[in-house]
Amino acid sequence: MEKIIVSGEYFNVADTLNCGQVFRYEPHKKGFLVHSGEKSCYAYNENGCAVVECETGDAEYFHRYFDLDADYAAYVKAAEGSGVKILQNAAAVGKGIRILNQNAEETVISFIVSQNNRIPRIRAILNRLSEDCGGKHAFGGERYPSFPSAETLAARDKSYFSAAGLGYRDEYVLSAAKALSSGAAAGWAKLSSVDLKSCLCNLKGVGDKVAACIALFAFHRFDVFPADTWMVKLYKEDFGGTEKDAKKIAAYFAGLFGKNAGIFQQYMFHYKRNKKE
DNA sequence: TACCAGGTCTGAC
């Protein structure tokens, strides 16, 4: 086993996992077991530090996964200096949130499942797919389900996904799995954010919001702003906005926050969603 | 029961 220990001031494991960017994790001892593709780690906060325990050889993967080279103090400082009250409050509360570098295929499938769905149900569906089709990998002497490859998912038929509880998204997931398994994602990492989102939107079932989530959570594009129901609500209630089209609301915030739009969105998503009315 | 969820697609205008 390897152990990564960093300051916990700008790395709160629970907030990072609970802000809706990742679905396959579970409470464990002092923190959480986190599953990504065919790897797992155990992450927790203790004595002012954040600790990530992983299999020997996986430290580099999880170092990148949790974005441990980035300076999140600078993002919080930028939020504080934005002059936008709700963002300042959100960053103060959620300063320990980090944007993960997630597996691209898993993120594409996960956020197709996420559309018009609730987070607990998304988690249940993704866990079901992993247990059914994903094989197993070892961590800490135990075996855990891996996320299935696109090839594996593409070999199933639509009725399998219906039975797994995906509802009308069955054909979207199957179609995306087929596209990914035939190499659709090759070269995506080198594209501009605009072109990347455009390619993602070519997948059936991927629109502007899901494309923004994939660009942010799997390709680390901080210049995109996913405008989901919470951000539309925030736009109306806290910004007095009158625009109704979520795509235009996303463009508004992307223009307002520029290169920090994605991380600011996560601060506000976490804040708005957890705020007591 | 009716409404809603980290939305998208389709067809009508």
Add this chain to the structure above:
DNA sequence: GTCAGACATGGT
């Protein structure tokens, strides 16, 4: 280009 309605499912 804009808009309404449909779309599976399960929790409240």
